[in-house]
Amino acid sequence: MDSSDLQAGDALGNEKEIRMKEYTNRELQAKAQQFRIDVIETLHQKGTGHWGGSASVADLLTYLYFKRMDIRPEEPDWTERDRLILSKGHASPMLYAVLESKGYLPKGTLSSFRDMNSSIQGHPCMNKTPGVEMSTGALGHGLSVGLGMSLISQLHDNSFYTYVIVGEGCLNEGQSWEAIMSAGKFAPEKLVLMVDYNKVQLDGTVEEIMPLEPFADKFRAFNWNVPEKMYDGHDMDNIEESFKWLDSQKKGPSVIIYDTVKGKGVSFMENKNIWHGSPVGVEHLEKALPELKEQLSKWEDE
Amino acid sequence: MEKGMRDSFGEALVALGAVNEKLVVLDADVSSSTRSGKFRDAYPERFFNVGVAEANMADIAAGMATCGYRPVISAFAIFIALKSTDQIRNVICYNNLPVIIAGGYAGLSDSFDGASHQSLTDVAIMRAFPNMTVLTLTDADDVQSVLEQALEHDGPVYMRMCRNPSPVIGKKEPLKIGKALCLKEGTDVTIGACGVTVSMALEAAEDLEKMGIKAEVLEMGSIKPMDREALVASVEKTGCFLSVEEHSVIGGMGSAAAEILVKNHPVPMDFVGVDDCFTESGPYLPLLEKYGIHKDIISRKAEELTARKSN
Numbered sequence: 209m210d211s212s213d214l215q216a217g218d219a220l221g222n223e224k225e226i227r228m229k230e231y232t233n234r235e236l237q238a239k240a241q242q243f244r245i246d247v248i249e250t251l252h253q254k255g256t257g258h259w260g261g262s263a264s265v266a267d268l269l270t271y272l273y274f275k276r277m278d279i280r281p282e283e284p285d286w287t288e289r290d291r292l293i294l295s296k297g298h299a300s301p302m303l304y305a306v307l308e309s310k311g312y313l314p315k316g317t318l319s320s321f322r323d324m325n326s327s328i329q330g331h332p333c334m335n336k337t338p339g340v341e342m343s344t345g346a347l348g349h350g351l352s353v354g355l356g357m358s359l360i361s362q363l364h365d366n367s368f369y370t371y372v373i374v375g376e377g378c379l380n381e382g383q384s385w386e387a388i389m390s391a392g393k394f395a396p397e398k399l400v401l402m403v404d405y406n407k408v409q410l411d412g413t414v415e416e417i418m419p420l421e422p423f424a425d426k427f428r429a430f431n432w433n434v435p436e437k438m439y440d441g442h443d444m445d446n447i448e449e450s451f452k453w454l455d456s457q458k459k460g461p462s463v464i465i466y467d468t469v470k471g472k473g474v475s476f477m478e479n480k481n482i483w484h485g486s487p488v489g490v491e492h493l494e495k496a497l498p499e500l501k502e503q504l505s506k507w508e509d510e
Numbered sequence: 511m512e513k514g515m516r517d518s519f520g521e522a523l524v525a526l527g528a529v530n531e532k533l534v535v536l537d538a539d540v541s542s543s544t545r546s547g548k549f550r551d552a553y554p555e556r557f558f559n560v561g562v563a564e565a566n567m568a569d570i571a572a573g574m575a576t577c578g579y580r581p582v583i584s585a586f587a588i589f590i591a592l593k594s595t596d597q598i599r600n601v602i603c604y605n606n607l608p609v610i611i612a613g614g615y616a617g618l619s620d621s622f623d624g625a626s627h628q629s630l631t632d633v634a635i636m637r638a639f640p641n642m643t644v645l646t647l648t649d650a651d652d653v654q655s656v657l658e659q660a661l662e663h664d665g666p667v668y669m670r671m672c673r674n675p676s677p678v679i680g681k682k683e684p685l686k687i688g689k690a691l692c693l694k695e696g697t698d699v700t701i702g703a704c705g706v707t708v709s710m711a712l713e714a715a716e717d718l719e720k721m722g723i724k725a726e727v728l729e730m731g732s733i734k735p736m737d738r739e740a741l742v743a744s745v746e747k748t749g750c751f752l753s754v755e756e757h758s759v760i761g762g763m764g765s766a767a768a769e770i771l772v773k774n775h776p777v778p779m780d781f782v783g784v785d786d787c788f789t790e791s792g793p794y795l796p797l798l799e800k801y802g803i804h805k806d807i808i809s810r811k812a813e814e815l816t817a818r819k820s821n
Contacts, residue, residue, distance in 0.1 A: 287578070334576075334605055342576065346600045352566045353601060356573020356581075359558065370573075383597075386566035394558070 231274050233444035238507035240270035240444075243305040244473050245500050250301055250321050252488040257321060257330070260470040260483040261375055262302040264406040264441070265294075268466060269306045271447045272371060281311040284338045288367045291357050293342045295350020296375035296404060297331040298485065303340070304328045312339030348381025350374060351401060355387055358396035358460070369398040376409055380418050392431035397460040401432075404441060406470035410484045424465060433462040441466030473500050511678045513650035515671040516614055520545025522654035523582065524552045530661060534574055536560055536567050538585040543673075544614040546584040564589050568597035568609070575607040580661050586620065587613030587670055591632035602666045603639040610660045611636075611668045616646075617705065617756030618784075618798055619673035624791040630784050634761025636668040637734045644734040646670040646704040646755070646763065648685055649677060652731070655684035663687065670705065672756075674794050677709040685729065690737035692744070696726035699812045699819075700744045703754040704731040704763050707782070707803060711754050714808035721809075723816055733763045741767060742774045750778040750815040754808055756798065759783040778818040780811045 231239070244266050251257040269292075273279070277290040294303050301321055308317050313327070320326035327336050331345030342353050354372035361368050378384050391399055409417045420426070427434045435453045440446040450464045470484070471477035474496040488496070527533050527549055536558045541547035550557035560567045564585050571581035583590065590613050591598075602609045613632055620627040637644045645656055647669060660667035667687075681691065693708070694715050703711035708729050715725040726744050730736065730753075745751050751771060753764030764781040771777060784801045791797075798804060 342573070343601065343605050346596055349569050349597065349601055352569030352597070353573035353576075355566075356570035356575075357577055358573075359570065360574050360577040360579055363555065383565045383569070386561075386563040387569075390560050390563065390566055390570070393561075 233448060234507060236270050236274055236444045237267070238504060239274060239309070240266040241473065241500065241504040241507055243270065243302060243309070245497065245504065246305050246318060247301045248474070248488055248493065248496055248500065250318050252490065252493040253319070254322055255487045257301050258298040258485045259477065259488060260408065260480070260485070261296055261299040261404070261406070263472040263474070263477075264468040264470050265296070265299045265373060265404045266302050266472070267442050267444065267447060268373060268402060268404060269294075269302055271444055273306050273310050275448075276451060277369070277371070281339065284312060290369040291341045291354070291371065293344065293350040293354050293370070293372045294332060295344050295372055295378045296347070297344030300328070300330065300332050303332060304337070307337070307339040310339070313337070347377045348383040350378060351384055351387035351391070354399060354401075355391050355394070355396065358399035359394060361398050362394075362396045366397045369400060370396075371400045371402055373402045373404055375404050375406065376414050376418070376420060379403070379420060388427065388430045388432070391461040395431070395460050399461040400454060401461065401463040403463065403465045404468050405438070405465050406468040408470040408479055408481050408484070410481060412481050427463045433457045433460070435464060438465050438467045441468035442472055473503060475499060512675040513678050514673070514675045515647055515650050515653055516543070516545045516673060518650040518653035519612065519614070519657075519671060520548035522657050523549040525654065526657055526661065527553050527556065530580065532579045533661065534558065534579050534581045536571055536581060536583045538562055538564050538567050538589070540585055540614075544584045544586075544612070546582070546612075564593040565597050568594035568611075569601050571609045572597070572601040572605070572607050575609050576605075580608055580610070582610040582612055582657075584612040584614065586627060586629070587616035587632045588627055588629035591629060591635050595635060598636070598666070599639050603641045606641045606665045608664060609666050610657070611666060613668060613670045615673040616670045617672065618789060618801065619706075619756075619794060621794040621797045622791050625788045628789050630758045630789070631761065632668075632670065633733055633755075633757050633763065634765070637761070637766060641665050642734060643667040643687055644670075645685060645687065646731045646733060647672075648681065648705060648708045648729055648731050649679055651678050651681065652685040659687050672706050676706045679709050679712065681729070685731045688732050688735045688737060690732065690740040691729040692726065692740070693729055694725065694727040696724035696748065698724045698748055698816050700726045700728060700741075700748045700751045701754060701808065701812060702728045702730040702741065702751065702763065702767055704729065704733065705756050707754040707756055710803070710805045711808055713805040714812065717805065717809045718812055721813065723813060725812055730763055730767065733766050736766050736770060738770050738774065741770055745771060745775050745777050750819045752780050752782065752808065752812050752815055754782040754803070756803055757783050758786060760786055778815050780815055782808055782811060
């Protein structure tokens, strides 16, 4: 949609057009940063949840939901919607922050994260949380499920995209490679695997736990479309560029590897496996918030 | 008359594929064995051979089910129950997705391939998962009806089938979800059987009749949900219960019946099934007998139960 469409929509008071407001990439950077702040405050308040992988996937989720995906939050079961599967389900709080902001969840839902009787579980649950396309948590399922969705899309003239976000943990699982191999065979045009490649797992670095390099070549060997470069998963312009590459592909499946930082935005938490899932204490929050807010105000200025 | 359940399975998929355009079938490189290949020949665009990758197959089907399709996944029972356990539990059952899980070559029926291929714990695994319906088909005549019921069911269904041609016993109605069918009325002992053991139980009941013991035979292929009312009513009449199944005695149909009876109407019970051991290669029927599944073993245990009852 270009800006003239938006203005026409605004002029007509068309609610849908207003909802589909086109954000600048700078606005999206600020949005993602605000989600980081909301999430770290929630994790501190709850004393549970995964900061590292939530922080690394914030920008990708924000871009997808606010600029890329064709979705209708007021009609979450719309048949032709684009699908997103957060296969690295431990990053659920970031997904919930985004879903709440998009209107899938009532305002304030994030504050019930991991509570009993809450609609938002420790890991995503599709039957409890509107907007969650697939329950995840056990790693390695997402790409197979997404392949199934995209094969149905393929039966319907590729009517929707299926985006699957994985981390290294998912790719440790053998099932992911079954899915990668079979996606190479069935070649659904609109299946997109997005790797949040932060290079740190629960127990240590990827190099220490289970090295993935030569990473891109593995996908090439399985007959996937693979960009020549890795994109910066924290830079909206770069993320946008990755989708331009995606849109130039004539067949599927496609993988995009994003260079990301575990714990992004809080210097003492970045690239530290201890911050995969450690509770955020008051001393941590007091150090983290000023840093996150300083960056937010930089994005908001101008 | 004998017929292979798998032959009926292939035919039923083709018949139902004609009237249900949402039916899709996935197989793990055994479609010529399970006969799902007949569906591939009829509707190639709705058939997906995923290779020997049962875990991937189960989750692909789950993804399809979220889009309003009705997938049937087909493979050998042992591999579908063990290699895709996580997928069936964490994706299909947790989300209550209507995936039909067709386990072929179940029990000892892949007899010559040996213990690696013989599935004696699949029912125990499947029935432990919330939302799952577990059905052990009695004979080839059950297949199309069970598939039809499963396609109408709001949730996952596991259907367990035998590889070999097996007796078609001419029941007055096919297996129904949640129903136990009384095949022979009696007053002295209730024999609950499922799968190919139903015909053995009927033969045993005839032998028992000659010994003056009137056995009631229930078809109990709907293992989950189990027909509590029918089971309890029968046992209230007979006062003892014998389960018969081509499965480990740990966690199978007999265990499910025991869970009901111990709470509702405790009576002397015994189990016919494989007694917690690994099996071996061999011809099907002799192998069943070696591992404790035979009409004479059924009648002996039934007789012993009636004696325990009167003590």
